[in-house]
Amino acid sequence: MLRPLRILLSPPKCPLTRCCSGYVSRMRFVNRLQEDDDACAAALQNGRIFLFHSLSPLLQRTNRETFRTSALTASDLQPILKNLGSDGSLLKESVLIGCSEQNQAEFCLDVGQLDQAAVEEQCGGTFVDLRKAFFLLKGAEAPLVAKGQALLRWHQTNRFCSATGQPTQRNQAGSHRFCSSSSTTYYPQMSPVVIVLVSDGTRCLLGRQASFPRGLYSALAGFCNMGETLEEALRREVAEEVGLEVQNISYSSSQHWPFPHSSFMVACHASVSPTHSQVDVDHSELEEARWFSLDEITCALQVKAPPRRGDLPVIWLPPPHAVANRLITEWAGLQRHGKDGP
Numbered sequence: 001m002l003r004p005l006r007i008l009l010s011p012p013k014c015p016l017t018r019c020c021s022g023y024v025s026r027m028r029f030v031n032r033l034q035e036d037d038d039a040c041a042a043a044l045q046n047g048r049i050f051l052f053h054s055l056s057p058l059l060q061r062t063n064r065e066t067f068r069t070s071a072l073t074a075s076d077l078q079p080i081l082k083n084l085g086s087d088g089s090l091l092k093e094s095v096l097i098g099c100s101e102q103n104q105a106e107f108c109l110d111v112g113q114l115d116q117a118a119v120e121e122q123c124g125g126t127f128v129d130l131r132k133a134f135f136l137l138k139g140a141e142a143p144l145v146a147k148g149q150a151l152l153r154w155h156q157t158n159r160f161c162s163a164t165g166q167p168t169q170r171n172q173a174g175s176h177r178f179c180s181s182s183s184t185t186y187y188p189q190m191s192p193v194v195i196v197l198v199s200d201g202t203r204c205l206l207g208r209q210a211s212f213p214r215g216l217y218s219a220l221a222g223f224c225n226m227g228e229t230l231e232e233a234l235r236r237e238v239a240e241e242v243g244l245e246v247q248n249i250s251y252s253s254s255q256h257w258p259f260p261h262s263s264f265m266v267a268c269h270a271s272v273s274p275t276h277s278q279v280d281v282d283h284s285e286l287e288e289a290r291w292f293s294l295d296e297i298t299c300a301l302q303v304k305a306p307p308r309r310g311d312l313p314v315i316w317l318p319p320p321h322a323v324a325n326r327l328i329t330e331w332a333g334l335q336r337h338g339k340d341g342p
């Protein structure tokens, strides 16, 4: 007979003062768990575990429209895994992703080898593709599942040493893998990407790829090449994609972006002189790029959901989770207050 399942909903955000007071101890706790396998195994027994199935996170519907992540404790999960025919070793495949504000270690576990419907039934949730889940979740929950999925994916695709072909072994936290034949330690990787909102003083430049949904425009983005600085990558990408030379580069913010794989997005503003703003699009990279006025951006920022089939054509922008949205919002705010971006 199964014990009643206790689903732990992610805690609401705590007041700033409390977050700050516990921050140092939480960071040191996570760091210790990454270094000490025994401590990590013990923390797993008392931790919160976010389930994934074939890299899709388990979500709970809170009402008709909204979803939240759900986490189980090890003691809730163990009987479920056993009931579904898994031995006790599966739990140890959990990877550490952080520590809650209640000082509880947080882990992710992919149960892709178990029957999806059976896990959903026993856990009272639904596994949702990350592309959908990322935009259904609010606040800190979206980056949390993105981080968990990225780490689980990295382990699934780095089981062997690229030098010797021998299997690699992970530490308990999952913060690295080790090949004992070549004594090589492998760490999870992100690809650096620069994303830039170019302004000519009164307008900003957005582009769209042919693969984007109809009407979606975004800031220009591109992967950094080996050996490049961010500034070099930014200048090169803008030159390649739209034939412009930018100046006045300023940093805005950054984010981990899980699509299609882990990118480390560094978001910047930059400018061109209004007398040198003629766009020359490389159509092998972009379908279109053009300048947008503040009025056009203000309208586009008000479109809160992608247009549906049959709706009138409308220009819309990446959602608030995307750092591109932050760049565009920052630019619009500065324009409204009479200052250009960078």
Ligand SMILES: NC(=O)C1=CN([C@@H]2O[C@H](COP(=O)(O)OP(=O)(O)OC[C@H]3O[C@@H](n4cnc5c(N)ncnc54)[C@H](O)[C@@H]3O)[C@@H](O)[C@H]2O)C=CC1
Residues within 6 Å of the ligand: 191, 193, 195, 218, 219, 221, 222, 223, 224, 257, 259, 260, 261, 263, 265, 318, 322, 323, 324, 325
């Ligand atoms: N979070 C946000 O606000 C936004 C995120 N992005 C992300 O930025 C990234 C780059 O954007 P785009 O250049 O438009 O992407 P893209 O997917 O069009 O990639 C461009 C080219 O870069 C090369 N490439 C792919 N993966 C690479 C890697 N890991 N390292 C080096 N080169 C690689 C390939 O030749 C690919 O054709 C994408 O992951 C995209 O999802 C793009 C716009 C907004």
